[in-house]
Amino acid sequence: MVISKRKLLFNNGLRFLLSLACNNNLNQMKNITLIYLFLFATQTILSCNGSNAGKQEKQDTAFTQKFLTHYENNNFNKTPRFAETVEYCKLLAQNSRKVNFISAGKSPQGRDIPLIILDKDGLKDPEKIREKGRSVILAEAAIHAGEPDGKDAGLMLVRDIAIFDKYPGILDSVSLLFIPVINPDGHEDFGTHYRINQNGPEEVGSRFTAQRYNMNRDFIKADAPETRAFLKLYNNWMPELFIDIHVTNGADFQYVSTYGLDQCGYLAPAMHQWSKEIYEKELNIKMEQSGYPIFPYLEYTSYRDSSSVLLPSNFAPQYSNGYAYANNRIGLLVENHIYKPYKERVQAAYQILLHSLEIIGQNNHSLKESVAIADEYSSRTNFRKDSITLNYIHDSTKFQMVDFLAWQPKSEMSEMSGAQWTYSNRSAPVTYKMPYVNNYKEEDKIGVPVAYIIPQEQLQTIELLDIHSVQYSRLEKDTTIQLATYRFHDPKWSTRPYEGRITLETNYTKQDEIVKCNKGDIYVSTAQPKIKVITHMLEPKSSTSLVYWGFYNSYVAPPTEFWISLNYMEVKGREMMEKDPELKAEFEKKKMEDKAFASNPKAILQFFMDKVRAGIEVNANQYPVYRLEK
Secondary structure, three states: OOOOHHHHHHHHHHHHHHHHHHHOOOOHHHHHHHHHHHHHHHHHHHHHOHHHHHHHHHHHHHHHHHOOOHHHHOOOOOOOOHHHHHHHHHHHHHHOOOEEEEEEEEOOOOOEEEEEEEOOOOOOOHHHHHHOOOEEEEEEEOOOOOOOHHHHHHHHHHHHHHOOOOOOOOOOOEEEEEEOOOOHHHHOOOEOOOOOOOOOOOOEOOOOOOOOOOHHHOOOOOOOHHHHHHHHHHHHHOOOEEEEEEEOOOOOOOOOEEEEOOOOOOOOHHHHHHHHHHHHHHHHHHHHHOOOOEEEOEEEOOOOOOOOOEEEOOOOOOOHHHHHHHOOOEEEEEEEOOOOOHHHHHHHHHHHHHHHHHHHHHOHHHHHHHHHHHHHHHHOHHHHHOEEEEEEEEOOOOOEEEEEEEEEEEEEEOOOOOOEEEEEEEEEEEEEEEEEOOOEEEEEEEEOOOEEEEOOOOHHHHHHHHHOOOOOEEOOOOEEEEEEEEEEEEEEEOOOOEOOEOOEEEEEEEEEEEEEEOOOOEEEEOOOOOHHHHHHHHOOOOOOOOOOOOOOHHHHOOOOOOOOOHHHHHHHHHHHHHHOHHHHHHHHHHHHHOHHHHOOHHHHHHHHHHHHHHHHOOOOOEOOOEEEOO
């Protein structure tokens, strides 16, 4: 029902006068009389001007309908196409000074990545917003474009705040950046053939970009242009909270939404504590009060057994929320439940966005203090004396029992397949007491060097340093210095591409070597807040290192064209022994001690071939990123 602004004003005025009457004992009867006179006069005026009131009602109804979203206008089960989404964003910006609508970059197919900036004063510059003392939330949707829940939720929330004036004061201490579609090209690969087990909307986009990138594995290697646009935006604004809204792929339970936050300690201690004790705790309380209890995003040890061990997920920096952790900022992954009706999922996402604005705004001061402490902690010189944990694994020896809202399983013989079919009985909710493993073992810890030195010809790596806003300088002159180096051995490449790349797992040795560095080579000090981004990029042990993603394959398997025929060693071997008496003595000794070698002409020629190759490819297996230890 639409209530006219005039009638709303009258009702509010009446409530105010009644409260005065009830609280003023001396003039109570007088005030009540005045109220009745006011009521009589107003109702008479409204009666005489019934046509005007009806006209106002129609105007208010038209005003409301003008700003209904495509989702609301289509029975809460359709999501708008990209062009319709952009037009609605423009409509909001045209009708509220609190909303700015700009492009955050271009997709490969030429679409602008839409960005809404929602600020109390209509500001759109990060420095000016920071001058107002506000924190910033950055929320994105449709990174997997078949999962558009956050798009429709966010558009309604921006509308409700900026147009309908709901939630007064919510923007006093916080501003919102909202990307309704971060993957525009994937969004427009539209139809009913994607997400076939998802309970609405009727049509959705694809999981991948037009170039077949899965953006939510791309936040360190940054292959996709859309990812690069996002990283530029993120590092320009450095939001205190980042929210990425998804939909699960199949686990079944009662919760409409699950969430991922740092459970391990990827965050610096001050931010980890603030995230756990304030944000996560209050978000759980508020979502429970809103009728949408949430639970950490998790895996079962067995999807067929809902009473198995619960393993909350953790996220390295190749994932969007993990990237926030590496920057000492809170990252919230929202995973709505694939089997819940679309309307429920959108409403749950709306509540998460709304309550996040409330929590960040109400705790703005302590959050900013924690951010400053975390950045200073990661930048200090003493931090290098500690080690950074690159990966974590669950510690199943430590757990707590929790209530988990699940469904009773049901099993029957399938008439279609003839197999035993086990599924969730959604008419039989059950609360299980289940072991929840929220403790982790640190894995792959590395000491932090004073700096990394990168040869200037490593253009891809240097480009990524710029994309991630890593601070560095260049050597001013040629120098020869002792550095710690890695040398690869026993490499194993993936047999098929993963996220578009042939990935590499390799062993290596670490040693001190004298390295010649050239003027213009890159010097990356680790005394900066980006230290975790740096180490995850450059340390081969990281699960998302540039080595893992194949950036340095040519240094693991050298491409040197070694064209000399083995038979030529009949000539070269004699020449080498004539010039090097020590080599001749080594060769004679090996023939004397190894009779099989001495009787094998090919092995003898290979002996000299190996000596030649070692002289040509001295650093063939050396990783061209060096560590300055002290």
